[in-house]
Amino acid sequence: MTHEVRIKGWCPGAWHPMATGDGLLVRVRPRLGRLSRAQVLALCDAAETFGSGLLELTSRANLQLRGVSEAGWLKLMAFLVEHRLVAAEPHDERHPPLLLAPEWQAGDATQQAAHRLQARLAEMPPLPAKMGFALDAGDAPVLGEASADFRLERAASGGLLVRADGRARGTPVASVDVAVALLVRLTHWFVDSGGRDAGRMARHAVALPDWAPATVRPAAPGAWLALGQHPRGRVFGLPFGRVPARVLRDAIAPAGVTAVRVTPWRRLLVEGAEKGDTPPADDLPDDERDTRLRMDACPGAPHCAQASVPTLALADRLSGLIEGTVHVSGCAKGCARQQPATLCLTGRAGRYDLILGGRADDTPAATGLGESDLLAYLETLDASRL
Ligand code: SF4
Known part of the structure; x- marks a missing residue:
């Protein structure tokens, strides 16, 4: 392989890694949202051999390795290609990602749509890099809050519909084939109607075409996968979206x-795992009461070059102390959470700014706090604010 590392790709992948404070970030998109046991073992080996030993699960259901050296990247790519964890050709990674409802079953509408859409990705025009599809055709949509630009969902009547993100209603379709044809056609419409300037469907404030009338609402949203036992195995949570490779290896x-x-x-849904197989680890809990699962923290220092403070140890320390949502951000960019949090701590020049009910870049209530000042400050606050 003769490809060169591209630093600072604005939408990183495996072939287009992004440089961060602790090396390259390499992102793997599991095909159909599922990896075989052997592939997960290979990914764990890759994280330990070429990266920091941690795996991260992103809000678009991708897995990523951090801390990869530029010298090791090509060897890592050869390893990932060998285990069919990434496409052999860089241009295949350029296609928009498909996010599947995790409980899809063989032969159901979600899986059929994924196969048919994959076969037609080359028919689509080049789209902005963050655009993607949510294939969510179970009885009730579960991916409504996940990032996607065009969605396949079901109406309350059980019929399928295709919905452009940002629109409350979608276009009813008679079959998966019709849905896939409509999705492909909508990508051309998006580009032809100037959507590239908006970058995402939700920001593209143009009326939908006559041939895609949005008339039907999706069914009421379904629940996320509950932690613990599941008909297919067991569901585990990843505090702050991360798990050490050795812990994941034990779980499988x-x-x-x-x-x-x-x-x-x-x-993560571990197919075939049974209760008592593996005692839940602190790093892979299966208890919904684990407050770390509701907290957001970016990698912080030393993992990101923009960060002047560590984030993960502080987030761990705050776990269970705050009733509401907590966001610990290495800088004002706020990568880990775009919505306001009850308590947000933002690193600036080696200290923390404290924001109540806001985002990482909102006006702080207190500035320049060290960790002990911060804990003392929290004790002075009216509990109702937290
Ligand atoms: S919020 Fe800042 S410090 Fe954290 S990952 Fe994003 S850029 Fe890095």
Whole structure:
């Protein structure tokens, strides 16, 4: 392979890694949102051999390695290609990603749509790099909050519909084939109607074409995968969206485990795992009461070059202390959470700014706090504010 590392790709992938404070970030998109046990073992080996030993699960259900050296990247890519974890050709990674509802079953509408859409990706025009599809055709949509630009969902009547993101209603379609044809056609309409300037469907404030009338609402949203036992195995949570490779390897060690499905909710479904197979680890909890699962923290220092403060240890320390949502951000960019949080701590010049009910870049209530000042400050606050 003769490809060169591209630094600072604005939408990183495996072939287009992004430089961060601790090396390259290499992102893997599991095909159909599912990896075989052997592929997960290979990914764990890759994280330990070429990266920091941690795996991260993104809000678009991708898995990523951090801390990859430029010298090691090509060897890593050869390893990932060998284990069919990334496409052999860089241009295949350019296609828009497909996010599948994690509980899809063989032969259902979600899986059929994924196969048919994959076969037609080359018919689409080049789209802005962050654009993607949500294939969410179970009884009730579950991916409504996940990032996607065109969605396949069901109406309350059970019929299929195609919905452009940002629109409350979608276009009813008679079959998966019709849905896929409409999705492909909508990508051309998006580009032809100037959508590239908006970058995402939700920001493209243009009326939908006459041939895609948005008349039907999707069914009421369904629930996320609950932690613990599941008909296919067990569901585990990843605090702050991360898991050490050695912990994941232990979770898939039982002989009955066959595969792992990814989700956009910091949860993994380990197919074939049974209760008692593996005691839940602190790093891979299966208890909904674990408050770390509701907290957001970016990698912080030393993992990101923009960060002047560490984030993960502080987030761990705050776990269970705050009733509401918590966001610890290495800088004002706020990568880990775009919505306001009850308590947000933003690193600036080696200290923390404290924001109440806001985003990482909002006006702070207190500035320049060290960790002990911060804990003392929190004690002075009216509990109702937290
Ligand atoms: S919020 Fe800032 S410090 Fe954290 S990952 Fe994003 S750029 Fe890096």
